[in-house]
Amino acid sequence: MNKKHLLISAIVLLPFCLISDWLIEHHFIFKKEYWGLYDNWVHGMIAVLIALPLFQKFEIKSLIIVFLIASLLDLDHFVVNFSFSLTKAISLPIRPITHSLLFATLMSVAFFVITKNKKWTWLIFVAIASHVVRDAYGGLTPIFYPLPISKIPYWSYLMCECLMIILSFNISKNKKNPFKNVLSF
Numbered sequence: 001m002n003k004k005h006l007l008i009s010a011i012v013l014l015p016f017c018l019i020s021d022w023l024i025e026h027h028f029i030f031k032k033e034y035w036g037l038y039d040n041w042v043h044g045m046i047a048v049l050i051a052l053p054l055f056q057k058f059e060i061k062s063l064i065i066v067f068l069i070a071s072l073l074d075l076d077h078f079v080v081n082f083s084f085s086l087t088k089a090i091s092l093p094i095r096p097i098t099h100s101l102l103f104a105t106l107m108s109v110a111f112f113v114i115t116k117n118k119k120w121t122w123l124i125f126v127a128i129a130s131h132v133v134r135d136a137y138g139g140l141t142p143i144f145y146p147l148p149i150s151k152i153p154y155w156s157y158l159m160c161e162c163l164m165i166i167l168s169f170n171i172s173k174n175k176k177n178p179f180k181n182v183l184s185f
């Protein structure tokens with residue numbers, strides 16, 4: 001466990017989300033496409049902040065992998081469109097089903113079955129789920145696929161991201177039972 005990392009994540013995450021989301025929503029000066037790229041970077045950084053308390057040391061390589069998983073999820077937009085056009089990618093009527101908690105769960109379970117690595121199973125889930133939850137506050141995201149729910153309230157997205165930070169810390173603290181005392185933290 002690493003209390004310093006937990007503190008950094010806990011202090012940075014909420015202001016980072018609030019400021020970034022506000023900037024993206026208002027997309028000043030730059031075109032919508034450029035804010036789309038920034039949005040993708042924010043997804044990666046949020047996943048890194050959530051993963052941080054899980055690491056004893058600042059493991060840059062592992063954090064880069066977490067960042068990439070969270071960012072590269074948006075490649076599904078290009079796959080669905082059969083096009084590399086950024087304009088088309090950010091104009092989908094609804095995001096692909098890879099933007100769902102079911103996909104996050106399936107990917108992490110598949111990874112666990114193959115590798116039995118609990119830490120990375122959690123990190124893969126966090127990377128995908130933190131992205132999906134954030135997209136879902138803006139709507140057009142099949143977050144609870146196959147249920148027809150495509151939008152969640154803004155506060156619930158922020159709450160989910162914060163909860164995942166606490167879980168990351170708890171997983172490193174209580175390796176055998178990561179969900180122990182999570183609500184009384």
Ligand SMILES: [Zn+2]
Nearest residue numbers: 073074131135
């Ligand atoms: Zn996305």
